[in-house]
Amino acid sequence: MLQEPGDIEAEFAQIGVKRVVKKFLTFRTPGPFHFPKGKGFGDSPDAPIVLPSWLSEEDVNYYASKFEKNGFTGGVNYYRSIDINSELTAPWIGAQVKVPVKFIVGDLDLTYHIPGTKEYIHNGGFLKDVPLLEKVVVMEGAAHFINQEKAEEINKHIYDFFQKF
Incomplete structure (x- = not known):
């Protein structure tokens, strides 16, 4: 069962869709992704995000426009349903x-x-x-x-x- 938007979507809304997209696409830390509740990405919301050569502002704007239209709930629901996915795929273990x-x-x-x-x-x-x-x-x-x-x-x-x- 899919869930309605929740806490994480509310935090993303406060940060702004474009910044969230930039942060996800430029994340290059080889370790677990850390998103402390209520603290965004843990950096200043005004800190500049330098785009790598393979990612343009036009690309970011395109992706952000899609998430502005549909939100992040679909993607987040994948992680919310990890246990259900494991149960459904159990026959193929x-x-x-x-x-x-x-x-x-x-x-x-x-x-x-x-x-x-x-x-x-x-x-x-x-x-x-x-x-x-x-x-x-x-x-x-x-x-x-x-x-x-x-x-x-x-x-x-x-x-x-x-x-x-």
């Missing part, structure tokens, strides 16, 4: 992915730094669950939005991978 795979992640991606993730990826757990894993690529200097941050490199990896078939 232990199932293997049996298609060729090339896995690409940024070294600054916060999901790569969740405790146990690197060990799982690099010490055999991932290969056990994905037996046709052909390659793991950890892109240096890239965070969660690698398709934007390193577009040419990602396109080359995808193209080269598909050429095998």
Whole structure:
């Protein structure tokens, strides 16, 4: 069951959609995302956010316009329903992915730094669950939005991978 907007959406509204979008897209701290209740992103609301070369003000304005129209509740509800998602996918625990795979992640991606993730990826757990894993690529200097941050490199990896078939 989806929930109505709650506390986090109210905090995002106080911060402003455009600033929230900028903060999420420029987050490059390899560790858990920290959003202390009532303290926004923990920085001054007036602190400038420097956009990287791959992200323009026009891009930010586009994304912000979509979130201004629809809000953040849909995305936030994914995390609110983690337990339900786990229950619904329980029948597939232990199932293997049996298609060729090339896995690409940024070294600054916060999901790569969740405790146990690197060990799982690099010490055999991932290969056990994905037996046709052909390659793991950890892109240096890239965070969660690698398709934007390193577009040419990602396109080359995808193209080269598909050429095998």
